[in-house]
Amino acid sequence: MTTAPPLLSVDWTDPVTGRTGHLVVDRLVRGVASGGLRMRAGCTREEVAGLARGMTMKEALHYDPDARYVPLGGAKGGIDCDPRSPEAYGVLVRYLRAMRPYVESMWATGEDLGLSQDVVDRAAAEAGLVSTVQAVYPLLDDEAAARARLADAFAVRVAGIGLDALVGGCGVAESVLVALDRAGVAHAGTRVSVQGLGTMGGATARFLAAAGLVVVAVADVKGTIANPAGLDVEALLAARDGHGGVDRSALRPGDRELDGDAWLEADAEVLVPAAVSYAIGPAEQGRVRARWIAEAANMPVLPRAEELLARRGVVVLPDVVVNSGTNAWWWWTLFGDVGADADEAFAYTRRAMRSLVGHVLDRAEREGVSPRAAAHALAADRLPVLEERYGWY
Missing domain, CATH: 3.40.50.10860 (Leucine Dehydrogenase, chain A, domain 1)
Incomplete structure (x- = not known):
């Protein structure tokens, strides 16, 4: 593009x-x-x-x-x-x-x-x-109703966490599940390592754990917490501060504290960088043992690193697809495609992400390109349609 x-x-x-x-x-x-x-x-x-x-x-x-x-x-x-x-x-x-x-x-x-x-x-x-x-x-057709609907949606809480803090992670998790399904890999027992336990990373870990995957490592500003038998995701989420840092007093006897970048080389099938941009460069990619990287953060994998990962058979599910659920949910709610209801929001997000990720992976396979290139090509197809219908400005 x-x-x-x-x-x-x-x-x-x-x-x-x-x-x-x-x-x-x-x-x-x-x-x-x-x-x-x-x-x-x-x-x-x-x-x-x-x-x-x-x-x-x-x-x-x-x-x-x-x-x-x-x-x-x-x-x-x-x-x-x-x-x-x-x-x-x-x-x-x-x-x-x-x-x-x-x-x-x-x-x-x-x-x-x-x-x-x-x-x-x-x-x-x-x-x-x-x-x-x-x-x-x-x-908006009805500004007052739309604003009330969005305010009501932001007031919805699920297990003590705001709906707005969960839908993005729901979308990331669904992207991972689509990739596993297409590869014939069972959800149960598939291991995950997550960098960042803030809004996006925390919600992603929660939804993946609920789907049966095992979160074996998470990283925050203090370092990496790892347990090959699986971490207690809910306990770690409950022990977070406002910036996603985990109170280490919540760790269990089997949990280990490792260096901050140890999440990269965790023995896991799925890697979820959900914190900073540019986290995986050419040097870092060599430590990755996962089969899939789901970009919950924006721009976490540098282009050269992605090329090297592809040569090793590691599939990068790109940020423009994977982490787009939060932004889309705002507008689905405001424009009236979904109401202020958690079940409705999660179901709509799952359907939309499953369809989008499926289209992207189908195109990547059909054209022999990376998922990122396929996503960019799909966006490039749709932008002229938007331009023709609504103009540039």
């Missing part, structure tokens, strides 16, 4: 701390683009631009002419700041205040790496915004 320059790129410098931030709008559909806001030390404009292009593809991949939800364009925001820094919240508020014209008119955003939706919503209100998705409101 060819890469055109983004429509809009905005750089920002915080007048108080000197920290920098970026907004990249890759494409607009009906005047609006969608994409989360991340905060991490070292975040660059190039990283944000790549993520914005990815959002354009994620939106296009979920285009269904029979659905109420019409895909938006792709965008992304990023702030170069450690979210654990005492300065972080103030930086976030000032960034959103500076970006307020874009959020009000064209950029629908939400949580991403380093930020929770609660924190983003609180900062947005302090910055004077009605909502982080208010740019979409003019596209």
